[in-house]
Amino acid sequence: MWHSLSCSSHSFSTVDNILGCLAGHLIHMMGDSTLWQWWEYLRDTVPCEWHPEASGSTCPVSDRASDGSRNKSGHSDELAGTQLVPAHSLRTPVASLHSVVRELGGLARGSQTVVVLGLGTHLTTFPPSIFVPRLARIRAAVAALLAREPRTLVVIKLANTGYKSVYGSDWFTLQMNRLLGAGFADLCVAFVDAWEMTSMVLPNNIHPSQLIVRNEVDFLLSLICPT
Numbered sequence: 001m002w003h004s005l006s007c008s009s010h011s012f013s014t015v016d017n018i019l020g021c022l023a024g025h026l027i028h029m030m031g032d033s034t035l036w037q038w039w040e041y042l043r044d045t046v047p048c049e050w051h052p053e054a055s056g057s058t059c060p061v062s063d064r065a066s067d068g069s070r071n072k073s074g075h076s077d078e079l080a081g082t083q084l085v086p087a088h089s090l091r092t093p094v095a096s097l098h099s100v101v102r103e104l105g106g107l108a109r110g111s112q113t114v115v116v117l118g119l120g121t122h123l124t125t126f127p128p129s130i131f132v133p134r135l136a137r138i139r140a141a142v143a144a145l146l147a148r149e150p151r152t153l154v155v156i157k158l159a160n161t162g163y164k165s166v167y168g169s170d171w172f173t174l175q176m177n178r179l180l181g182a183g184f185a186d187l188c189v190a191f192v193d194a195w196e197m198t199s200m201v202l203p204n205n206i207h208p209s210q211l212i213v214r215n216e217v218d219f220l221l222s223l224i225c226p227t
Helices: 015-022 033-045 100-105 128-148 170-183 194-198 210-224
Strands: 026-030 059-062 081-085 113-118 153-157 190-192
Touching (some): 015 210, 033 153, 033 210, 100 128, 153 210
Parallel strands (some): 026 113, 113 153, 153 190
């Protein structure tokens, strides 16, 4: 298990641990294929009620009580549980693609809402002059969201190592991560330092193994459920 030197984290080793943490939350994941790996890990680990249109759709995860029944939540007559909104799918209609800024503009559910943003990896082939204006717009949207509902948990996933290309090396990725850290430094957001988690792991792979993904997800869950 990976241990952060700056933040407290713990392992969510069972399905019940994960469900107990996620119960009642709405998780929005917006990012690239490395964030999609988080979605796949949760999808494959946690019992999930899949809809026919599951590609690119929401997926409610039941909150299982000790007797196997399903509890009611405090929001109208919704079932307690979690909706995981995937960030990526193999086939997604163009009409289903939305900008992060617009998506953030429509969110406001308070302490039950968790927003996870995976930013940077696809922009390492561009100079910072391209990335910074986009980052500024997303930062403004996050600031507006937190002003509307300060209890919303916003998590920024930093880009991980493993991009071995003359067009997008780890050096470029490191610059993006530094810009992300500086861009959100004055906002009440949390970071998952995927760079730190993957920089000492071999073999180098832009899409790390499930063990690394599990550690990343465990850290996310530790942010949602710190105790």
